[in-house]
Amino acid sequence: MSNNPLKTDPRIKRTLSLIRDALISLMDEKGFDQLTVQDITERAEINRATFYRHYQDKYDLLNKIVDEILQQFQTAFELPPGFEAHQFIQDNDTPPDSFIRQFEQVAEHARFYKVMLGPNGLPGFSLRMEMIIRDSLNRRSMIAQPFDSQVGIPRDIIVRYVASAHLGIIIYWLENDMSYSPKYMATQLIRLHGFGSTHFFKDNG
Structure with missing residues (x-):
C-alpha cells in the first residue's frame, strides 16, 4: 500500500487542485508579483494553515506546478x-x-x-x-x-x-x-x- 497521502486521499487531491486553480486564475487577472498567499487561500476557499501544509510560499507553489x-x-x-x-x-x-x-x-x-x-x-x-x-x-x-x-x-x-x-x-x-x-x-x-x-x-x- 502506498504511504503517499496524495495518492490515497481524494480530499487532499481536491485541495491541491483548488490551490493550483486559484493561483492560475489570479495570475491571469493580475500577475504573479501582485498576488499574495491570502489571495490564493481566499480564492480557493481554504485557510492559510491548509496552504502551508503543502507549500512553503507562493513561489514554492508556482515552481511545483x-x-x-x-x-x-x-x-x-x-x-x-x-x-x-x-x-x-x-x-x-x-x-x-x-x-x-x-x-x-x-x-x-x-x-x-x-x-x-x-x-x-x-x-x-x-x-x-x-x-x-x-x-x-x-x-x-x-x-x-x-x-x-x-x-x-x-x-x-x-x-x-x-x-x-x-x-x-x-x-x-x-x-x-x-x-x-x-x-x-x-x-x-x-x-x-x-x-x-x-x-x-x-x-x-
Missing part, C-alpha cells in the same frame, strides 16, 4: 525506449504519436499554458518549453543521422529553427482556443517540419 506540467510535456514528447532510425515515418500525413500526445497534454492543461505564455505569465517559461522541444528534436536527429558531416545544414541551426516553429504552432493553437484537434495539429506540424527541415524529425514514437 510548473515543474510538474513541464515534466508531463517532456514525457509526452519522448520517443519509446529502443527507438531506431528505421522506425521514422516517411510521409507528411501520418503524425507521430508523440506529437499527438504533446498536443493532448497541452489541451489538458490549456488554462495553465495560456496564462504562463501570456502577458501575466512566468518569464522564461516559453524558453523552458522550447528547450524541451530542442532536446527531443536533437535526439531524434542523432538517431536518424549520427554523422554531422552528412547533415546539409549545421544540426544546431536546424534544431533551433524547427523548435522555435514547433513552439510557435502550439502558441497559435492556444491563442485560437484550440479550434483544431490534437491529431489535426500534429499532422500540420509534421508537414511544416517537412517543409523546413529534413525527414529525420518525423517518427512514429
Whole structure:
C-alpha cells in the first residue's frame, strides 16, 4: 500500500487542485508579483494553515506546478525506449504519436499554458518549453543521422529553427482556443517540419 497521502486521499487531491486553480486564475487577472498567499487561500476557499501544509510560499507553489506540467510535456514528447532510425515515418500525413500526445497534454492543461505564455505569465517559461522541444528534436536527429558531416545544414541551426516553429504552432493553437484537434495539429506540424527541415524529425514514437 502506498504511504503517499496524495495518492490515497481524494480530499487532499481536491485541495491541491483548488490551490493550483486559484493561483492560475489570479495570475491571469493580475500577475504573479501582485498576488499574495491570502489571495490564493481566499480564492480557493481554504485557510492559510491548509496552504502551508503543502507549500512553503507562493513561489514554492508556482515552481511545483510548473515543474510538474513541464515534466508531463517532456514525457509526452519522448520517443519509446529502443527507438531506431528505421522506425521514422516517411510521409507528411501520418503524425507521430508523440506529437499527438504533446498536443493532448497541452489541451489538458490549456488554462495553465495560456496564462504562463501570456502577458501575466512566468518569464522564461516559453524558453523552458522550447528547450524541451530542442532536446527531443536533437535526439531524434542523432538517431536518424549520427554523422554531422552528412547533415546539409549545421544540426544546431536546424534544431533551433524547427523548435522555435514547433513552439510557435502550439502558441497559435492556444491563442485560437484550440479550434483544431490534437491529431489535426500534429499532422500540420509534421508537414511544416517537412517543409523546413529534413525527414529525420518525423517518427512514429
